[in-house]
Amino acid sequence: MGLTQTIEPIAPAVVFDQVTDQQLARFADLIYDRSGILVPSHKKMLLSNRLRRRLRDTGIANFDDYYRHLKRLKPDDSEWDAFLQEITTHETYLFRDKVQWDWFRGDFLVQCASDAMAGRRQRSLRIWSTACSTGDEPTTVACCIADRIPNFRQWNVRVIGTDIAVGALKQAKCGVFSEQAMRLVDKSYCKRFFTKTDGEQPWRSKPVLREMLLFKQHNLMDPPSERMFDLVLLKNVLIYFDARSKRTVVDNVCSAIRPGGLLLAGATEGISGLIGDFQCIKPWLYRNCTF
Ligand SMILES: C[S@@+](CC[C@H](N)C(=O)[O-])C[C@H]1O[C@@H](n2cnc3c(N)ncnc32)[C@H](O)[C@@H]1O
Structure with missing residues (x-):
């Protein structure tokens, strides 16, 4: 009796080594x-x-x-x-760095609202979230505005989120978030500003937030296409840059801030020596003092 041996065909394997x-x-x-x-x-x-x-x-x-x-x-x-x-690395989540959001909600927005009430400023707010990844940071901005600016719909509010990575921006435009990304969001905000379904990204921001947001591709090494922002956020991106590129990014970003406007930086950005005419208000907050 002959022995029949079945040999499985071997799928052509493509083996990629590590880069040299x-x-x-x-x-x-x-x-x-x-x-x-x-x-x-x-x-x-x-x-x-x-x-x-x-x-x-x-x-x-x-x-x-x-x-x-x-x-x-x-x-x-x-x-x-x-x-x-x-x-690129896209790690992000809503309300990252609580102390900064407490300042944004409790000081910055409250001051903007009372200045507008007193006629000291226009009912207008322009905020740029640079390197915004999947949109968690600008969505956090929008949540706080909807919560803290009375009659914000009568304001001219523009929150712009930009990133170099188009895939991340595609998700940002949908306004969808995982449980993990939502873990620091107050229960009351979840209820007021998000809907929940099933799936990997079960949370979706409501139109009230999405209407405030505009997402665009932008490379921080290039000069900004818009200027005169009241506040620019530059968080958790410069750790990947050397001193030369950091200087270019900081110059670009600062040129987009209106006189008297603010730059909010991440704790690890390390930009204090690069900030020129800006006054340091907190270790992570700088004011444009050029008038
Ligand atoms: C770790 S995420 C930070 C997200 C958010 N700012 C935060 O703090 O949670 C860094 C983002 O920087 C973006 N990025 C890296 N280099 C960039 C560049 N040259 N211009 C614009 N975005 C860049 C990446 O695509 C990534 O989405």
Whole structure:
């Protein structure tokens, strides 16, 4: 009796190794030139994993071919968007850094409302959330405005959220959030300003918030397209930048703040030496003193 052995066909496996030191250096230069983000050499594994996803999606065989492909593309090509989405870190959640939101609700907005009542300012508010990722930060801004500015619908309110990563902005525009992202939101705000369904992102902001928000792609290394903001938030992004790119970003962002307007920075941004004519009000808050 003959022995029949069934051999399973082996699916062609594509094995991508880690990037070499030389490949890492080339990608790091490309990323730095395009976004200001620094990729240190110890991030080899992370970069390799993220690049592998682009290889799979594009069907490109190896890191060198993908690098050459990117270099040939125009900066507005959708593969650049997909690449930047992949190599950026999008960790965010609503009401991140409670002390800053307590100030925003309790001091800043209350002052704006009373100044408007007394005729000391227009009923207008322009706020820019830079590097807003999936929109949690500008949505937090909108929640606080809806809560603390009486008759805010009669105000001219514009909250702009920008990011370099188009994928993150796509989610931001939908206004959907996971349980994890909503964990610090007051119960009363959840009820007033959000609806809940099932799924991975069960919370959705109500139109009352979404109507205040506008999302756009913007690279912080480029000059801003809008100016005269009352308040600009620059949080949890500059940790990925070196001193040179930080200076460019801070100059760009500061140029968008109206005289007397404020810059709210993350605790880790490390911008105190770069802030020029701005007066430090709190360790994370600066006023534009140029008039
Ligand atoms: C960790 S998230 C911070 C989100 C939010 N500001 C917060 O504090 O929760 C950092 C964001 O910065 C964005 N980013 C990185 N480099 C950028 C650049 N050059 N221009 C604009 N956004 C950038 C990333 O895409 C990412 O969404």
